[in-house]
Amino acid sequence: MTTLYASKWVLPVSAPPITNGAVAVHNGVITAVGPEPEVREKLAQEGPFQTVNLGEAALCPGFVNVHAHLELTVMRGLLDDLSFHAWIRKLTQLRAERLRPVDLQVSARWGVVEALRSGVTTIGDTGDSGAAMDAMVTGGLRGTVFQEVFGIEMLKAKRSLTDLKRKVNAMRRQENSLVKVGISPHAPYTVSKLLYQLVTEYSEEEKLPVCIHAAESLAEEDFMRQGMGPIGEALRKRDIKWDAPGVSTIRYLSDLNVLRVKPLLIHCVRATEEDIGLLALWGARVAHCPKSNAKFGHGIAPALQMRKRGVTVGLGTDSVASNNVCDLIDEARFTGLLHRASQGDDRLLPASELLEWMTLGGARALGLENRIGTIDVGKEADLTAVSLAGAHNQPVHDPAVAILASSSARDVVLTMVRGRVVFDGQTVQTFDENRLRNQLQDAAARLI
Numbered sequence: 049m050t051t052l053y054a055s056k057w058v059l060p061v062s063a064p065p066i067t068n069g070a071v072a073v074h075n076g077v078i079t080a081v082g083p084e085p086e087v088r089e090k091l092a093q094e095g096p097f098q099t100v101n102l103g104e105a106a107l108c109p110g111f112v113n114v115h116a117h118l119e120l121t122v123m124r125g126l127l128d129d130l131s132f133h134a135w136i137r138k139l140t141q142l143r144a145e146r147l148r149p150v151d152l153q154v155s156a157r158w159g160v161v162e163a164l165r166s167g168v169t170t171i172g173d174t175g176d177s178g179a180a181m182d183a184m185v186t187g188g189l190r191g192t193v194f195q196e197v198f199g200i201e202m203l204k205a206k207r208s209l210t211d212l213k214r215k216v217n218a219m220r221r222q223e224n225s226l227v228k229v230g231i232s233p234h235a236p237y238t239v240s241k242l243l244y245q246l247v248t249e250y251s252e253e254e255k256l257p258v259c260i261h262a263a264e265s266l267a268e269e270d271f272m273r274q275g276m277g278p279i280g281e282a283l284r285k286r287d288i289k290w291d292a293p294g295v296s297t298i299r300y301l302s303d304l305n306v307l308r309v310k311p312l313l314i315h316c317v318r319a320t321e322e323d324i325g326l327l328a329l330w331g332a333r334v335a336h337c338p339k340s341n342a343k344f345g346h347g348i349a350p351a352l353q354m355r356k357r358g359v360t361v362g363l364g365t366d367s368v369a370s371n372n373v374c375d376l377i378d379e380a381r382f383t384g385l386l387h388r389a390s391q392g393d394d395r396l397l398p399a400s401e402l403l404e405w406m407t408l409g410g411a412r413a414l415g416l417e418n419r420i421g422t423i424d425v426g427k428e429a430d431l432t433a434v435s436l437a438g439a440h441n442q443p444v445h446d447p448a449v450a451i452l453a454s455s456s457a458r459d460v461v462l463t464m465v466r467g468r469v470v471f472d473g474q475t476v477q478t479f480d481e482n483r484l485r486n487q488l489q490d491a492a493a494r495l496i
Contacts, residue, residue, distance in 0.1 A: 050074040050091055053462075054084045055102035055433060057447040061109055061407050062422035065447055071107060072097070073429040076467030081423050104437040105461055106447040108403065109422050110169025110190075110430035111376040112410025115259070115314050115335035115364025118159035118173050118180040119152045122491050123369035132265060132344040133278045139369060142495055151491035152179040158488045160187035161479055162374045164471040166457030167432035169464070172312065172335065172364070172414050174232050174259060181219045184227045188470040188478045190430060192414055194232035194259045195219060197247060198239065200288055205243040209250065216256070226466065230257035233306075235264070236297050237271055237279045241304060248306050257415065259312040259335070263297045265346045269318045272297050298323035307332050312413060314364065317341050317349045324354050333360040333413045336405075338383050340366035348390050351383075352397075362413030363405050375457040377434075380406050384452065399448040433462035433473075 051073050058069030060081060070087040072080035080087045091097045123142070127135050147155075156179035163171060164187065171191040173180040181193045195215050199208035212231060219229045233239040233247045251258045263269070270277035275292035283290050293300045298319060301307050307330035314335040319327070327334065336351045351361050363379050365371050383405065384397040411421030420430045436442075436450045438459060444450045461473035470477050 050097040052099045055105045055107040057106040059108045060423040105433045105435045109407040111167045112170040114172045114362035114413045117367035118156040119175045120367040120369040121159035122155035146494045152177045154487040156180045156183035167460040169430040190226040192230045194230040196232045202240045209246045232259045235261040262313040263318040264315040302326045317347045327359045328357045335364040337364045337366040340370045360412045362410035399452040429467040431464040435461045
């Protein structure tokens with residue numbers, strides 16, 4: 049049966065806000081959008097329908113989080129006082145020594161619970177265990193799960209590729225129409241030149257999307273240009289030979305012809321003007337994770353310059369082990385404030401533009417813009433409703449401003465993926481939250 053979702057405001061993103069609007073959904077697809085009386089009249093001519101009144105809420109396209117690490121949810125707040133490289137080492141050690149496969153599964157599932165409660169309908173997740181695949185499929189999310197591959201030693205490249213293929217084949221058995229598999233040759237300091245080339249060829253053969261952590265930090269830049277700094281020192285301690293290419297990470301990936309597969313590059317904090325030109329030339333996309341970058345002191349990615357030159361940029365929260373929340377409203381608000389403050393321009397990134405980054409921009413970054421990202425007839429019904437009835441939001445002069453300036457994930461009252469309500473404002477419908485919470489606490493206790 050068709051359902052009419054009525055709310056005080058509908059924010060299509062592709063069109064101006066509609067006051068006292070409505071969206072009709074049938075078989076997971078948006079069939080009508082407009083002022084409530086018009087949508088109601090149209091449906092009345094077509095047959096029976098039911099109504100869900102969301103009240104003083106803004107109905108938006110579902111939020112798209114282009115970069116997360118769901119399997120790390122159990123480490124939220126555990127490693128907050130460490131430097132970036134100490135953080136990586138400790139995280140890797142704890143994951144390997146303390147967490148069982150079932151713990152990572154629970155961790156990823158709890159990450160999905162948080163995402164659904166925050167209005168996120170689509171995630172680009174990166175991980176090594178495969179736990180996010182199970183969590184996203186079971187939890188009803190949409191997105192891509194990028195299976196990581198590592199191997200900085202050239203002689204082990206083919207072995208790493210074989211292992212990657214085995215993992216991808218296992219994950220593909222879990223794929224459905226919402227969740228697809230991708231691959232992630234992790235970063236230039238963990239993946240050899242040969243492995244990058246082999247993985248790129250594999251991605252083309254199997255039509256697998258690719259994401260890569262790139263140009264994240266000054267330490268990475270020192271490593272790429274001179275082979276120096278903490279990364280170079282760590283490799284030397286392991287007797288691993290590395291010949292620094294003497295160029296930026298993005299130039300390095302371009303020279304290797306890796307950018308031909310239009311990968312999603314995560315962070316790009318150190319991107320230069322030349323790098324941005326290469327991103328635009330190849331059609332590579334970028335995951336902008338400003339809170340995580342700021343927390344580690346890495347800097348501010350030139351995301352505005354990228355967008356001006358035609359590079360597709362979406363917002364990502366990164367893992368809650370670094371952020372520490374999966375809250376895309378908060379991420380977008382921080383994005384706006386950060387870029388305004390750093391560039392001294394209070395006209396940058398108005399609320400309507402930030403909402404576009406959270407929705408259609410993210411959909412484009414993951415190659416899903418023809419299916420989701422706006423509230424338009426014919427698109428799949430991925431919808432999020434944000435209550436604006438709270439004291440912290442009243443009065444509402446502009447619903448987009450109210451969302452971006454004074455709301456948070458806690459104001460979300462509906463999350464829908466392809467017409468299926470996965471969060472009804474009270475409970476996530478796809479998991480037993482109480483049972484999962486207890487399992488998460490058990491897993492967390494193993495980390496102490």
